[in-house]
Amino acid sequence: MQRPYVIDEMISAKTIAARVEELCREIHDEFNGTDKLIVVGLLRGSFVFIADLVRELDLPVEVDFLEASSYGDGMESSREVRILKDLRGAIEGRDVLVVEDIVDTGFTLSHVIGLLKSRGPARMKSIALLDKPTRREVPIKADWTGFEILDEFVVGYGIDYAQRNRNLGFIGKVRFTD
Numbered sequence: 001m002q003r004p005y006v007i008d009e010m011i012s013a014k015t016i017a018a019r020v021e022e023l024c025r026e027i028h029d030e031f032n033g034t035d036k037l038i039v040v041g042l043l044r045g046s047f048v049f050i051a052d053l054v055r056e057l058d059l060p061v062e063v064d065f066l067e068a069s070s071y072g073d074g075m076e077s078s079r080e081v082r083i084l085k086d087l088r089g090a091i092e093g094r095d096v097l098v099v100e101d102i103v104d105t106g107f108t109l110s111h112v113i114g115l116l117k118s119r120g121p122a123r124m125k126s127i128a129l130l131d132k133p134t135r136r137e138v139p140i141k142a143d144w145t146g147f148e149i150l151d152e153f154v155v156g157y158g159i160d161y162a163q164r165n166r167n168l169g170f171i172g173k174v175r176f177t178d
């Protein structure tokens with residue numbers, strides 16, 4: 001049975017929207033003039049963020065998705081990342097922006113970037129809405145980060161707790177009440 005909990009708002013929908021606008025201005029400066037940009041969302045957590053990003057980004061874009069799953073065999077240091085769903089299209093010679101909801105240990109983003117780089121894109125950048133730098137086990141940082149946070153248990157704006165709460169418009173902190 002699941003422990004009872006409440007969700008305390010941590011980053012409001014308005015604050016997220018303002019940050020998405022700022023980030024899109026920087027992304028626009030980076031990719032301005034290209035007509036070969038593919039924005040790649042990592043499922044499932046990035047689906048809300050990528051939807052807001054591509055609608056705010058005033059550039060011609062294609063959108064594709066990739067699903068990766070990281071798991072351990074009991075030891076934190078032996079993480080493996082499996083690709084559960086690959087991209088539909090080729091990225092060779094293309095400009096690629098990888099969109100992640102949160103970077104925690106860094107295993108997922110690091111693996112995905114390594115994999116996609118091996119396919120020969122012209123340029124590859126990454127963006128994460130949230131970053132927990134104190135949790136990092138692999139030395140990687142997204143090119144753009146929405147918010148750096150402490151090691152909190154967060155949900156909302158695409159991020160789940162036991163597959164629920166992805167549909168919240170804000171980022172909240174889970175607080176157990178038992």
Ligand code: PRP
Nearest residue numbers: 043044045070102103104105106107108
């Ligand atoms: C979460 C999150 C990132 C990853 C970050 O995905 O969405 O993809 O973990 O963790 P890491 O930096 O330690 O690798 P999860 O496997 O929970 O899947 P989801 O996106 O479907 O919720």
